[in-house]
Amino acid sequence: MALIWVVFLLSAGSSLALGNKQALTVSQRCMEDTDTFLWEINQDKPKEYAVLMYDSFGKMGSNVKGGNVNQPGLLQQCRSAHGPTFSGQYCQVFLRQGTAQYFIGICVPDSCGEEDVQTLVVFGRLQYGQMSLIPPLPPILVNDSTQEMIMTHCLSNTINPDASDITCLFVCSVMVAIPLAATLFMALIKRQQSREVSPAAECSCLNTGLNLYGTVRTNGSSCVDTNSNPSEENGSTSPNPLCFPRRFLYRCLQVFSLQTTSQGVLSMSSSFRGGGYSSLNGIRVLSLLWIICGHTTQFPVINNLDNYKNWKTTVESSPLYVLSMSGPVFLAVDTFLLLGGLLSARSLLGSIDRADNKLSLSLVAIYIFKRIKRIQPLHLFIVCLTIGLISLVQWGPYWFPLIDTLMDCKTYWWANLLLISNLLPVHEICIPWTWYLSLDFQCYTTTPLLVFFYRLNRAVFACVAGGLLLMTTLTSVVITALLQLPVFHPSTLTSQNYVLFYYVKPYTRYGPFLIGILTGVYLTKKTDQLLKKKWQATLGWFCCLSVMAAVTGLAYVLRETPPYPSVPHALYQGLHRPMWALAVTWIIVACEEGYGGFVNTLLSLDIWVPISNISFACYLIHPVFVILYMGLQETPIHYTDIYFMYMFLGHVALTLVVSYVLTVLIEKPYLLLKWGSK
DSSP: OHHHHHHHHHTSOOOEETTOOSOOOOOHHHHHHHHHHHHHHTSSSOOHHHHHHHHHSOOOOSOTTTTOOOBOOOHHHHHTOBOSSOBEEEEEEEEEETTEEEEEEEEEETTOOHHHHHHHHHTTOOEETTEESSOOOOHHHHSOOOOEEEEEEEOOSSOOOOHHHHHHHHHHHHHHHHHHHHHHHHHHHHHHHTSOOOHHHHTSTTTSEEOTTSOEEOTTSOOOOTTSOGGGGGTOOOOOTTHHHHHHHHHHHHHHSHHHHTTTTTOOSOOSTTSOOTHHHHHHHHHHHHHHHHHHHHHHHHHTBSOHHHHHHHHHTOGGGGGTSOBSSOHHHHHHHHHHHHHHHHHHHHHHHHTTTOOOHHHHHHHHHHHHHHHHHHHHHHHHHHHHHHHHSOOOTTTTTHHHHTBOHHHHHHHHHTTOGGGSOGGGOBSGGGHHHHHHHHHHTTHHHHHHHHHHOHHHHHHHHHHHHHHHHHHHHHHHHHHTOOOSBTGGGGOHHIIIIIITOHHHHHHHHHHHHHHHHHHHHOOSOSOOSHHHHHHHHHHHHHHHHHHHHHHHHTOSOOSSOOHHHHHHHHHHHHHHHHHHHHHHHHHHTTOOHHHHHHHTOTTHHHHHHTHHHHHHHHHHHHHHHHHTOSSOBOOOHHHHHHHHHHHHHHHHHHHHHHIIIIIHHHHHOOOSOO
16 A cells, blocks of 8 residues: 555655745735744744744654655644634645655644745745755765655644535444344334233234244143134134334344344354364464555554654564564455355355255356345445544644545445555555455356366366466466566555556456365365375475465575566465465364364464454455554654554454454344345
């Protein structure tokens, strides 16, 4: 995402050299208020508001060579200053000086617009005595004393949500209110049923204890089935038009109530139907924690660190930082793709078995619809929630330009609705981390085709699967070679083409999902053990660990990206993700066939099950907390291992709590909702 910050600044417009001598055009009131402020700070005993405004200007700190170039100043202090006819307004001036790009926070009268501020800066009117309030970095630190202004940006002192913001907040409120209302309604019904009532009252369609299938809980009393027409007892066959709508309404209320949705979420029993696959819970949760750790590091290093260069040097030199943001880029995502492919194949094959071994178009349509019903309610809720938060929160100086470049939802929201956001340029993606949902769904839709070939002819299936794996690998190789893409984190942060053409695209990321489909087909249809002797298991574990070590270590060997097509870099880019997926596949197969040892014991711990049940919500909500924390910062963050560890643990704790709430309120009701009469 850092590349978006860089691209935005570079494309913001032509830069202007400070000290321009052309005609000064500033609004009269802005000029008068600015002159009042500048006159006041040059007095022997300036007034309090002028001192506060002056003190709010950003000043150069130490460790400029280590990356501490931004000078944010004090936003809240600026806003607290109130002059005779104006208040303080916090603005940012984005500058380029040699190879350094940075911003300086300034405090100007709120009567000045952004164009006024830009003019005042360019013409050098903000002076304290003979000294500029926006001084350049010393040439000894940047080897260039000329400042060029890229742009200015002023942070509003008020919150002004527009119609789309209000709509999103309303949608979120409704989606939360429905299950809460259903919970209250079901509690009232249960309370009413606990009282002694007449048999006739017990048998009414709305007030009886209907379960999801429309039958009646008699509570110890005799009662007719609500699926029969009550009028038939009187010899009449006329229908009762109120019975079915009320029964359907009751079923919906029951599904949306917390009494139903909270069941089993925190259970430590296996979350997979039919048992087995217990190691998948551990793999999923550990991969999730890896992603949260990476995002906890990635978001602040974009522009919040005051020692970015020191951090970069540290993480580039040690593979220990692969768990945060170093080496191969987010291999945990490939693990998720592998699990997605495995479970999609298992789910479809199970549906085929329950449909008398028939793969029909209607079954495929239901299979796809269930997937949409599984991911879209919570996905769209997070989109609306994020848009609403953006409009309600008064962000700090480090939020801009993320608000315009990373959250372009009002223009491209439809891509999230259609699950094609990863096909857009990355700076146009609404809620950037949701690209994975689009990629996963696109891969998910290929499972029926591959299962069709598997059932048609095993040789054809092998050719199709092998051809797809070869194509996605070669595509990655060719793109990396032609565009000279990096293969090492954090070098990928400064490569625009890496994200645009490689990282989020299905034609380069399909390999692990395909391997997952093959694994799912094998585990579902196998009739015999793959591993029969201990030496086979020992050899397999040796190869698995060797592949994982090679995938991680080679990224450090290839961390420098040459300015020409590199065969080693291209081959590594094309192969490292499928190889990682194969290594994780071995772990799953070995655990399933009884050769997992202590690894299987670790991955099958009961503690992973409840976290796995809420993992989808965890993935979607954790970046919101990271962004909130980063966006509200008024001063830069100083990277230390212990600080980031505490920040990671804090994000995890908050994520787990809120994810449970989102799972039972938003995700699970739609997952349980059945549209048919049964």
